[in-house]
Amino acid sequence: MGGLEAGPVDLTEAAYAPWQKRVKALALLLIRGDKAQMNVDELRRGIEDLAPEDYERLGYYERWTRSIADILTEKGLFTAEELTVKMAEVEKRWQEQGPK
Amino acid sequence: MSHEDSHKDHAKEHQHSHGHPHPQQPDSEDEPxxxxxxxxxxxxxxxxxxxxxxxxxxxxxxxxxxxKTPADGARLVARCWTDPAFAQRVGENVNAAAAELDMDIGTTPVVAITNTPDLHNVLVCTLCSCYPIGLLGESPGWYKSRAYRSRVVSEPRVVLAEFGTQISDETEVRVHDSTADLRYIVIPMRPEGTEELSEGELAEIVTRDCMIGTALAKGLEE
Structure with a gap:
């Protein structure tokens, strides 16, 4: 990315949303916690492995989320099916009760 | 490469992009x-x-x-300004020097780069968003943005001007690309007219952006 052309820098100081902070906290636990499961280079590889259209479309912490899911699936901590089932549970709950 | 930056990405995070609608939950969340x-x-x-x-x-x-907030970095810089021996230890090992101030900044090495009248330093992470979190807290959105990461390495003076920071043509501008294994902190120049300020007062004029290099430290009266 360094050296590529781009527009002006947007200096808006945006506060991070609660869910973004939780992704960051989760990454800290997974990378530096007592039960660390991955390292920061793997996090970055997961981001760089995203399909270019996904990379463009997704926000910063959305990319982190996808990377963590892909890397941990790759390591066999859970299966893609388990994640799909859990996501359906979360989504159903949110539709009924709203996001926590 | 898109010209969008991460703030626009953040806005996009609230859009539907996967083909089915979500109900709005105005009681708990204004955004889908x-x-x-x-x-x-x-x-x-x-x-x-x-x-x-x-x-x-x-x-x-x-x-x-x-x-983690920039207050820790500011405390370290203020000590550097008032204690040359400490500044020297910061030059040798930031992590150990920070520990003297009871700051735990982790084990990833942080290197201090000191601004002088002839040299202005500025930080970036072109690969991702590596940043001295232990000293500066969470990085600002623009530090993660494509615009900053792309351009600060090729036209740093233009980018700095967008921050309102003018660097004299006489002063060399050096851009430091952080990595996951090595972070930097800029030690800004102590502003003139601050000789009477206490270490605590000095810490108050050391802003986050001074320690990234996108701003200069300014005296209290400015």
């Missing part, structure tokens, strides 16, 4: 949520079910992030 937000919560719960994160881990990690 994305597929990846659902995934993030599902990850937390799945890892918890499997015993890979324990109860309380998430709140400790959230507390850790919340406890």
């Amino acid at each position: 949520y994305s597929h990846e937000q659902v995934m993030a919560t599902a990850l937390e719960e799945l890892l918890s079910d499997k015993g890979l994160i324990a109860a309380g881990d998430m709140s400790s990690a959230l507390d850790y992030w919340a406890s």
Whole structure:
């Protein structure tokens, strides 16, 4: 990315949303916690492995989320099916009760 | 490469992009949520079910992030300005010097680069967003943005001017690209007219952006 052309820098100081902070906290636990499961280079590889259209479309912490899911699936901590089932549970709950 | 930056990305995080609508939940959340937000919560719960994160881990990690602010970096800089021997130790080993001030900035090496009248330093991470979190807290959105990461290495003076920071043509501008294994902090120049200020007062004029290099330290009266 360094050296590529781009527009002006947007200096808006945006506060991070609660869910973004939780992704960051989760990454800290997974990378530096007592039960660390991955390292920061793997996090970055997961981001760089995203399909270019996904990379463009997704926000910063959305990319982190996808990377963590892909890397941990790759390591066999859970299966893609388990994640799909859990996501359906979360989504159903949110539709009924709203996001926590 | 898109010209969008991460703030626009953040706005996009609230759009529907995966083909089906979500109900609005105005009582708890003004924005709809994305597929990846659902995934993030599902990850937390799945890892918890499997015993890979324990109860309380998430709140400790959230507390850790919340406890890191640029005030620690500012305290370190103010000590450098008032104590040349400390400044020298910072030049040798920032992590050890920070520990003298009871700051735990982790084990990833941080290198201090000191501004002089002839040399202005500025930080970036072109690969991702590596940043001295232990000293400066969470990085600002623009530090993660494509615009900053792309351009600060090729036209740093133009980018600095967008921050309102004019660097004399006589002064060399050096851009430092951080990595996951090596972070930097800029030690700004102490402004003139601050000779009478206490260390605590000096710390108050050291802003986050001074320590990234996108701003200069200014005296209290400015």
